[in-house]
Amino acid sequence: MIPASPPLPHIPPPKPPRWQQLWREAVTDPGELLALLGLAGRADELLAGRDTGFPLRVPRGFIARMRHGDPADPLLAQVLPRPAELDEVPGFGLDAVGDGAARTAPGVIRKYAGRALLVATGSCAVHCRYCFRRHFPYATETAAAGRWREALAQLAADASIEEVILSGGDPLSLSTARLAELGDGLAGIAHLRRLRIHTRLPVVLPERIDEAFLAWLGALPFDRVVVIHANHANELDAAVADACRRLRDAGATLLNQTVLLRGVNDDVDTLAALSERLLACAVLPYYLHQLDRVAGAAHFEVDDARARALHAALHARLSGYLVPRLVREVAGADGKTPL
Numbered sequence: 001m002i003p004a005s006p007p008l009p010h011i012p013p014p015k016p017p018r019w020q021q022l023w024r025e026a027v028t029d030p031g032e033l034l035a036l037l038g039l040a041g042r043a044d045e046l047l048a049g050r051d052t053g054f055p056l057r058v059p060r061g062f063i064a065r066m067r068h069g070d071p072a073d074p075l076l077a078q079v080l081p082r083p084a085e086l087d088e089v090p091g092f093g094l095d096a097v098g099d100g101a102a103r104t105a106p107g108v109i110r111k112y113a114g115r116a117l118l119v120a121t122g123s124c125a126v127h128c129r130y131c132f133r134r135h136f137p138y139a140t141e142t143a144a145a146g147r148w149r150e151a152l153a154q155l156a157a158d159a160s161i162e163e164v165i166l167s168g169g170d171p172l173s174l175s176t177a178r179l180a181e182l183g184d185g186l187a188g189i190a191h192l193r194r195l196r197i198h199t200r201l202p203v204v205l206p207e208r209i210d211e212a213f214l215a216w217l218g219a220l221p222f223d224r225v226v227v228i229h230a231n232h233a234n235e236l237d238a239a240v241a242d243a244c245r246r247l248r249d250a251g252a253t254l255l256n257q258t259v260l261l262r263g264v265n266d267d268v269d270t271l272a273a274l275s276e277r278l279l280a281c282a283v284l285p286y287y288l289h290q291l292d293r294v295a296g297a298a299h300f301e302v303d304d305a306r307a308r309a310l311h312a313a314l315h316a317r318l319s320g321y322l323v324p325r326l327v328r329e330v331a332g333a334d335g336k337t338p339l
Helices: 019-024 032-036 040-046 072-077 145-157 176-187 211-219 238-249 268-280 304-317
Strands: 101-107 115-119 162-168 194-199 225-231 252-259 285-288 325-327
Touching: 032 040, 101 145, 115 145, 145 176, 176 211, 211 238, 238 252, 252 268, 268 285, 268 304, 304 325
Parallel strands: 115 162, 162 194, 194 225, 225 252, 252 285, 285 325
Antiparallel strands: none
């Protein structure tokens, strides 16, 4: 008689990476966001009275950095759907930077010499209210898995392209396995020298910078540039600083882009504090962008005269390497336009 085999031990399925769980737990209800900050009684005043067409999304870790009870908190201002978003303002449109005219294949945007941008996904961990792609047709215009072959073929056919920029949405919203699939395709293009990643995730969801991602980043056969996006020093807590240093240690050059936003960072003390904090996080200030004139964001605009005065004051206060370049993106221009 053959004895019965002992039952196999129960092996639970592997847990998803922690960042993905935190992603799923993001706040998407404006009422809940206000309640978490002790502002539920001011919903009628603070919230847009109808759907803006651009839903709220913000990770709870980012909310934890907001000032409780303060409706003017600079981090809250970046994510809360406000009544002013519903205003129709002349000069503010759906495609503020000419992405549509620069499209050369699904998810491929060519604006400047030597570079190509891949809109790798429409997903993002946070929905910034001033986002210049808040009206972008992601359903048809991303280089997602089904279209990567066409995008890669176009990049391979043009030997003038030395740098690929991963954008979105946020490319780090893709799993590391998906990024590796895309990276393998790019690695087969001999004339590519640099991979640049534009991402807000190290700031709003620093848990995304995990060991698997860092291993992938460190093994890439390109020079690696990671451009993060922070607008206020309060965004950069200890977890963000750790994520940035780990990116640096994996071989990435770290830069930051800031958008000049009325009511968020339009004073010299705030901008100076941001530059100082960025350096402490191993990140160099790169650009201070004037607002892209996208519909729904007019209430954030700072006029050019004030922007120039702020930049001059910042230059007078800080070492040159801490002063970002003040620029605007102009559709059809050969590069960013200095102001």
